[in-house]
Amino acid sequence: MNITIINTGGTFNKRYNPIKGQLEVPSDNIALDKITQSCHNVEFEIKNIVSKDSLDMTDIDRQTITDAVIESKNEKIIIIHGTDTVDLTSAFLKEQVKNKKIVFTGAMVPMSIDEVEATMNFSMALGFLSADIKDGIYLAMHGVVVDASKLKKDKSIGKFLIQE
Numbered sequence: 086m087n088i089t090i091i092n093t094g095g096t097f098n099k100r101y102n103p104i105k106g107q108l109e110v111p112s113d114n115i116a117l118d119k120i121t122q123s124c125h126n127v128e129f130e131i132k133n134i135v136s137k138d139s140l141d142m143t144d145i146d147r148q149t150i151t152d153a154v155i156e157s158k159n160e161k162i163i164i165i166h167g168t169d170t171v172d173l174t175s176a177f178l179k180e181q182v183k184n185k186k187i188v189f190t191g192a193m194v195p196m197s198i199d200e201v202e203a204t205m206n207f208s209m210a211l212g213f214l215s216a217d218i219k220d221g222i223y224l225a226m227h228g229v230v231v232d233a234s235k236l237k238k239d240k241s242i243g244k245f246l247i248q249e
């Protein structure tokens with residue numbers, strides 16, 4: 086299986102900078118590399134773009150992500166994205182991309198702090214793409230992979246829940 090990963094940052098990637106004394110979004114793929122090294126039957130193309138907390142993303146960033154999706158050689162794509170505005174970016178993408186299988190994912194806690202949640206969310210996206218699915222824009226978080234418009238972050242409890 087061939088998959089393009091578009092890494093846009095978000096908490097999934099964050100690491101603590103001991104000099105500045107704060108968590109930062111790095112522009113590398115260290116968190117992803119740790120997971121993908123166990124995926125022996127998948128050929129990954131990884132593009133690292135934007136590298137922001139998604140609260141700082143603009144529509145210019147969203148167009149950059151959309152262009153990367155359109156230019157991608159693979160029809161199966163995982164987008165690592167911050168959880169706070171993944172709803173905005175997935176809706177933005179839906180306006181322009183109809184012919185690919187795209188799964189957004191991310192994490193509430195950085196991979197560098199808790200490997201379980203980030204690895205689980207990414208693995209669900211990967212497993213979903215290995216099945217026979219329709220073109221669409223999906224979100225893999227907290228135990229489910231569904232149409233991205235149906236899974237919303239409940240900011241009062243810090244969890245993604247399905248909206249009926």
Ligand SMILES: NC(=O)C[C@H](N)C(=O)O
Pocket residue numbers: 094095096097137138139140166167168169170191192193194
């Ligand atoms: N958990 C997260 O990813 C939240 C972060 N503020 C973001 O949207 O990038």
